Amino acid sequence: MDFSHILNSKKITLSVVLSIFSLLFTYKAFAVQEQKTQEIAVESKEAEKFDPSATILEHIGDSHYFHVGGHIAFPLPVILYTNKGLEIFSSEQFEEGEKVYQGKYYKYALIKDKIKAVTGEDKTIDESAGLIDFSITKNVASMWMSVLLLFIIFFSVASAYKKREGKAPKGLQSLLEPVILFIRDDVALPNIGYKYQRFMPLLLTVFFFILINNLIGMVPFFPGGSNVTGNIAVTFVLAVITLIVVNVNGNKYYWKHIFAPDVPFWLYPIMWVVELAGIISKPFALMVRLFANIMAGHVIVIALISLIFIFQTLGIAPVSVAFTLFIDVLELLVAFLQAFIFTMLMALFIGSAVEEHHH
Amino acid sequence: MELVTPEWGLVAWTTITFLILLVLLKAFAWKPIMSAINDREKSIEDALLKAEAAKEEMSRLTGENESLIKQARAERDLILHEAKKVKDQMIADAKEIAHKEGARMIELARVEINNQKAIAMADVKNQVATLSIQIAEKLLQKQLEDQKSQDELVAQLLKEVKL
Numbered sequence: 001m002d003f004s005h006i007l008n009s010k011k012i013t014l015s016v017v018l019s020i021f022s023l024l025f026t027y028k029a030f031a032v033q034e035q036k037t038q039e040i041a042v043e044s045k046e047a048e049k050f051d052p053s054a055t056i057l058e059h060i061g062d063s064h065y066f067h068v069g070g071h072i073a074f075p076l077p078v079i080l081y082t083n084k085g086l087e088i089f090s091s092e093q094f095e096e097g098e099k100v101y102q103g104k105y106y107k108y109a110l111i112k113d114k115i116k117a118v119t120g121e122d123k124t125i126d127e128s129a130g131l132i133d134f135s136i137t138k139n140v141a142s143m144w145m146s147v148l149l150l151f152i153i154f155f156s157v158a159s160a161y162k163k164r165e166g167k168a169p170k171g172l173q174s175l176l177e178p179v180i181l182f183i184r185d186d187v188a189l190p191n192i193g194y195k196y197q198r199f200m201p202l203l204l205t206v207f208f209f210i211l212i213n214n215l216i217g218m219v220p221f222f223p224g225g226s227n228v229t230g231n232i233a234v235t236f237v238l239a240v241i242t243l244i245v246v247n248v249n250g251n252k253y254y255w256k257h258i259f260a261p262d263v264p265f266w267l268y269p270i271m272w273v274v275e276l277a278g279i280i281s282k283p284f285a286l287m288v289r290l291f292a293n294i295m296a297g298h299v300i301v302i303a304l305i306s307l308i309f310i311f312q313t314l315g316i317a318p319v320s321v322a323f324t325l326f327i328d329v330l331e332l333l334v335a336f337l338q339a340f341i342f343t344m345l346m347a348l349f350i351g352s353a354v355e356e357h358h359h
Numbered sequence: 360m361e362l363v364t365p366e367w368g369l370v371a372w373t374t375i376t377f378l379i380l381l382v383l384l385k386a387f388a389w390k391p392i393m394s395a396i397n398d399r400e401k402s403i404e405d406a407l408l409k410a411e412a413a414k415e416e417m418s419r420l421t422g423e424n425e426s427l428i429k430q431a432r433a434e435r436d437l438i439l440h441e442a443k444k445v446k447d448q449m450i451a452d453a454k455e456i457a458h459k460e461g462a463r464m465i466e467l468a469r470v471e472i473n474n475q476k477a478i479a480m481a482d483v484k485n486q487v488a489t490l491s492i493q494i495a496e497k498l499l500q501k502q503l504e505d506q507k508s509q510d511e512l513v514a515q516l517l518k519e520v521k522l
Binding site: 057060061062079132133134135136137139140143144147150151154155157158161162165166177180181184197200201202204205209231232233234236237238240241291295 | 361362363364365366367368369370371372373374376377379380381383384385387388389390391392393395396398399402
């Protein structure tokens with residue numbers, strides 16, 4: 001099959017579009033430069049050199065503000081647990097990290113996007129507060145939005161099933177039914193076996209939770225822009241849930257395999273260590289895989305966009321945009337793939353724990 | 360390092376959120392959805408099984424019909440055959456009866472004819488006798504018209520009488 005002519009024509013169209021795009025913007029940029037030459041000259045002395053790694057870390061990390069665009073950001077509630085009691089206030093009080101807020105018990109300041117108890121205006125960290133940050137951060141807010149979306153989607157689908165009992169699926173229902181059946185027939189059933197039904201709600205919830213957070217994370221502006229599944233805390237929770245579910249449901253064959261495997265008894269202590277490491281390493285791998293994949297996608301996208309600011313020219317923008325587009329499409333695949341892999345491996349681990357052995 | 364250190368606040372919120380999501384979706388989404396899908400699959404399977412059974416029943420009925428038709432055909436042939444036999448028998452019987460009757464009637468006719476012949480003969484005999492007597496009478500009358508002949512006869516007869 002020869003599709004080269006299509007590829008070639010697309011390349012031509014793309015490059016033409018991009019060159020026009022870049023021409024327009026370089027012209028504009030020049031125009032703006034001329035106008036503001038003086039201002040820039042003044043500012044450039046103070047302006048720090050653009051630091052891409054800081055930008056990247058800021059974007060993939062959590063925040064106490066939900067950025068909409070430009071300098072518009074929603075302040076989010078701050079909930080702090082200190083050794084003296086709870087503190088609840090709005091992150092507005094920090095004024096983008098400029099100010100120190102005097103709370104009920106301590107003074108707080110935003111240092112590198114993290115809330116710390118401080119002793120005074122000089123932002124010296126006060127370790128004695130025993131501060132634990134339970135704030136509704138950007139990730140929590142974004143996660144709640146995706147959970148709300150999940151509720152809306154699946155409650156409506158469930159009601160569609162009730163309304164159209166015994167009939168062929170329709171609309172959203174017919175879009176999601178193949179996915180649900182895929183989880184059942186190709187993920188749960190082959191890996192867990194006949195006991196699969198008990199784990200279906202968990203597997204479906206995990207799959208759609210990861211998927212929707214992956215997808216929302218790909219939207220670069222509000223209500224997206226967060227990095228929920230690319231945050232180690234979130235994948236940590238999912239991994240711990242896997243760990244608990246697998247080991248709570250482990251049957252006697254599973255535990256026998258760990259504590260009394262078919263090896264000479266003097267090897268038992270070594271086997272115990274190895275098997276216990278296995279118990280921990282399986283969910284650990286789950287945690288790192290999802291976290292690293294999603295985070296890497298965000299890092300690459302921001303790094304590519306950062307090229308524009310590193311080279312300080314819009315000429316690079318078409319290249320950045322083209323590569324970002326490519327990575328975004330790849331990330332779309334990864335969003336589905338990682339949700340699938342996580343669910344698949346979870347089912348596999350559960351399956352190994354509930355499997356009846358026939359040696 | 361900061362990137363791979365989970366923040367406990369986010370861990371706590373994620374745990375709470377995920378558990379609530381799991382519980383609510385399980386109760387209000389996955390249960391009705393899965394049961395609806397299972398029910399529908401079961402009903403489709405049932406329908407397919409029923410269709411299969413109906414097909415089998417159909418083929419069984421068709422076979423039965425065919426055998427019935429065959430049987431009916433055989434029966435018809437038998438009946439026809441028997442009817443033919445009966446017909447032949449009847450014809451033969453009728454022929455025989457007719458034959459017998461004919462013979463009997465011929466016999467009767469013959470007897471009658473003979474009777475009639477006998478009667479006629481008797482009649483003829485009577486007629487002949489009567490005629491003979493009449494002729495004889497007339498002849499005698501004629502012969503005995505005159506006195507002389509009468510005397511002669513009487514004389515003759517007297518002569519014949521032997522005392």
